[in-house]
Amino acid sequence: MNRSTIDIWVGIFVAAGIAAVIFLALRVSSPSSFTSDDGISVIARFDNIGGLKLNAPVKSSGVVVGRVADIRFDPKRYQAEVTILLFKGIDFSKDSSADILTAGLLGEQYVGLETGGDEAMLKNGDTISITSSALVLEQLISKFMLDKAAETKASQ
Amino acid sequence: MNFFAWLGRITLRSLARLGFAARFMGFLLTQSGTSFRRFHLTIREMYFTGVMSLVIIGVSALFVGMVLGLQMYEVLKRFGSGDGVGTVVALSLLRELGPVLAALLFASRAGSAITAEIGLMKATEQLRAMEMMAVEPVARVVAPRFWAGVFSMPLLAALFNVVGIFGGYLIAVPLIGIDNGIFWGQMQANVDFHYDLVNGGIKSLVFGIAVSLIAVFEGYDAQPTAEGVSAATTRTVVTSSVVILMLDFVLTALMFQGN
Amino acid sequence: MTSSAPLLELDHVCFSYGKLALLQDISLHVKRGQIAALMGGSGSGKTTLLRLIGGQLKPQSGDIRFRGKSTLGQSHADQYAMRKQMGMLFQFGALFTDLNVFDNIAFPLREHFQLPEHMVKDLVLMKLHAVGLRGAARMMPHELSGGMARRVALARAIALDPLLMLYDEPFTGLDPISLSIIANLIKELNDALGTGSILVTHNIPESLKIVDYVYFMSAGKLVAEGTPADISNSSDAFVHQFVHAEPDGPVPFHIAANDYSSDLGLGAKQ
Incomplete structure (x- = not known):
């Protein structure tokens, strides 16, 4: 497997994972922390x-x-x-x-x-x-x- | 009489293995520099552990989410709060099912592959060959796989949660006919960023460390024969699953106690 | 270092694994340009000896000296520096199955030196040319025959231009043609690179043609040594049995056991 192909796929994976976290933070949950x-x-x-x-x-x-x-x-x-x-x-x-x-x-x-x-x-x-x-x-x-x-x- | 002797032997052997695993973890950490200095080694392993797990994670999450949607709606309807299905699906996924199921799938998909690969490299003397070329196999082969697992697991769990919530959405909104705004609004009002999301993320990180360590350890410690490698692969899946569920209990008790 | 000083010396080395004594009082030496063969039956401790030389195991007593310096008690870093000067050919090649032939040979170069890619390419092709497999550079290990895989592994073992070559049963499982190719390569490379070599084998006829000195091992002990000519004409019963491949002799056909007739229950009942 070509190294740059691997890099692209892992890049997609990481981007999707981070997007998922952002989605969960913004659309699914609400911040509780207020001091x-x-x-x-x-x-x-x-x-x-x-x-x-x-x-x-x-x-x-x-x-x-x-x-x-x-x-x-x-x-x-x-x-x-x-x-x-x-x-x-x-x-x-x-x-x-x-x-x-x-x-x-x-x-x-x-x-x-x-x-x-x-x-x-x-x-x-x-x-x-x-x-x-x-x-x-x-x-x-x-x-x-x-x-x-x-x-x-x-x-x- | 014999039973107690057997029990004692098993206990001693398990303790010795645990000690060896701890020592191995320490050595692994001292040899981790290469995984970060030459990050493409870790990226390559993230392809095999993370990217290759995406399909099984996605498909499983979709069905888990849909089942949750159906079951929870069924129960909530009896109490007249069917609108809360989004909340319940999101909470079950974020707190428990996301981290735990993603970790279990990860252990059987990626963990077993890591063990088999390292075990076979040991059986075919590739690790010894590397040592003789003055390349430390723990730094070159084991540590990148460990770190790739640690990095991949929280991302996979987050994706599992999102796809699972989408599965619940598919059941609740188009199928049952709950209002789109109510579905998301109820969810957002009742899911807490710190309490639910961050704690779930911590769980998946801990599971990632545990599963990756078990996988590389079993591979590195495998008997260098065909039977040895297959036994080690089985042990990875079994041990990981039990450890995930045990850790889940401990973490849940620590995080969600009281209120 | 003078050319007559031994490259590698083992001095009364003993090694046991738990209670099991694997090697007892082994002394041998190899000079530059010399090929020493280590012969003996299966399980006589030959492979263990190679692991001791490579520093993968430590002897309980005795000393191992590489280029005049003891290899025992050296630091992890020193040990790895020493291994860069050693090349080892494993019994079945031990090629990295996820890399192609080219990358296998480039592996030690890329790990240890920050060379530009065109230099790596030149070096790898030179090594491949030396074993006659320049045309197989893009093949994967599973596409190679046993003999070819062994030659690729040999090219990888000499990638760092080692001073000492260790061969662990290089002839096992090869057809006669591949076998003589490997034997010739071992001899040629030894002469061309001026290395010292230790050849662990139980292939008598092929190795006697290329080696300079032979050590015979049996049950963890050195039992005979000499030049190939000495060995061929040896009157020692063990060496004679081994060289002429006789099924029975000092190495008995039967494993030590109870009396045959009593095992079968035919002995007189006491």
Whole structure:
């Protein structure tokens, strides 16, 4: 086999391989990596985060506006402390509220953010004070059962 | 009683071989200068390991992708999320099937050929002839084949992924009728560059090193007879396959733990 | 270096592989312009001896000197420098099967020197001409007959103009014509290049015609030596058996075994 023919074929092979990597990078995947330089990080405390995971999306009006950067347990307050990274260029008011919501009935959990009426905006390191915890299915069911039981008792 | 003696002997022999393989790897690395100084030696081997594997990689990937498309759609439809078929196909390929299947195919296509070639060169005294011409066979014959394998494997895995995703696309969009935009959009929204793509790439690189090393080692260590070479070729495929699957478990556990 | 000083000297060399003693107390020497034959039955350790000379194996005791310098304990680089001055013809040629005849012979030249391609071509064609195969330059090794392959391998072995030629059973598997061609080439090349040669063989009649000195080996030991004339007229029982190809003699027809009749179960039951 001629050396230049081999070179051409290997060249085609390498070019195709690199093109494949570029295709995978641009068309198939999206970059996840954005650090605190890319936005501000705020803290929200929840009584129960349910199944919230690291890197879960933070959405407002259904649009992704940030990600969950850190989840830890606050041993003093006995609450979950969730660090949220908000994308640059989107400002939320200081009295915004954060809820842990579920996508669909059994879908992944995410943080829902709703802005308030305050003039002041959230700054890096601020804490969101209005939060509501995740709905836990077991609690929901037992609450429903208890209500039902109470209803039946009352009607008797 | 006999069984334990046998077990002990097997263990000792395997350990000795592992030690020899490690020493061989060290020697191979010290003799790798030639593979880069005279890069056309490595390019030539990339033709035989990489280019010649393209057809089997492409055809297999296309069918794997199509099967994934059909199966995954079948399952996802039950949960009312048939639109996510692109995501599932891409994730299975990028994280697992791409690197693993490409490496398994590479081991049986290129790895066995490398072992047979080096083993036959040993059996026909070509390696000794080279030594007597003051040319180190590990530098001239073994190292270029090793590096060609290491370079080819990630490229082959990337091509496997792309062709596989295209196979999934063929099933999802023209056949099942999922919207083209939704197929790609869902995929892109849920596949992470670092977490899925880079980790998959690291896997294929590790597999490439493992398979190439096993292939050249078995060839170099083969008994210089017809039976010896055929046994070594078989060992390359068997050992590579087991090592790929074991390494895959270890790497998956390291990379995708937690969240 | 004077011409009388030996090119290669083996001094009481012993080599064993594990517990198996392959060579015991071998001493021999070759001068420039001389062809020494190393004869002996199969498995008498001749090929091992060649590997010791090439430095591919190390003896347990004794010394090997090439051009007056010991080859033992030399560095990897020194060993490779020494091998450039040695040429070896392997039993079945050991041609590189993925290269054609021309590239096979050009291989050592291209590996060791950065020569312009036209010089490589001239050198290769000269070597090919010396073995009479200039016309086969573009053929692949599998297209060659056994005799032609051996001649190509010979051309490759002399590509670096070695001082010492090692021949490992060069006559094996050749027809009578090819055999005498190879034998003549060995003699001619030795005279023309002024090399020393060691010829490992068990082809007595052909090699006695061309060699200057003969060493006889049996079971890893030197048992006889002398000029071809001495050997032909030797009264030594072993040499006599070997030279005249007698089936039985000091080298027995039967491998050591138990008593025949008892193996067959015919012995008196004790």
